[in-house]
Amino acid sequence: MSADVRFPLMSHDAPDAQGVVARWYVREGEDVLVDQVVAEVQLDKVDVEVLAPAAGRIHLTVPEGAEVGQGATIATVA
Numbered sequence: 001m002s003a004d005v006r007f008p009l010m011s012h013d014a015p016d017a018q019g020v021v022a023r024w025y026v027r028e029g030e031d032v033l034v035d036q037v038v039a040e041v042q043l044d045k046v047d048v049e050v051l052a053p054a055a056g057r058i059h060l061t062v063p064e065g066a067e068v069g070q071g072a073t074i075a076t077v078a
Contacts (some may be wrong), residue, residue: 002078003054009070010043018067019043021074024060032058032077039074052077 011017023040026032032052039050052058054077062074 002056002076003052004073005038005050005053005058005075005077007041007068007070007072007074008048008050010041010046010048011070015070017043018069021062021064021066021068022047024064026058026060028058028060030058032056041074043070050074 007019020042021039022042026038032038034052034055036052037049038052041048041050056077058075058077060075062068068074
């Protein structure tokens with residue numbers, strides 16, 4: 001079973017706003033722990049850390065620097 005790592009909802013006023021995956025703190029295929037910081041994302045000059053929702057091996061689906069919508073899956077953990 002896998003768990004999605006999602007770009008957090010950071011702007012309730014503009015739920016369709018786009019943000020950027022600013023930095024990955026893990027590499028493709030690396031083992032992660034629950035609540036481990038795996039990425040930093042930015043939206044309107046606000047930076048937020050993204051945590052792993054589950055333990056397992058991470059698969060990055062969005063490259064660093066890519067623009068994505070809030071709520072979008074940026075990685076999976078299986």
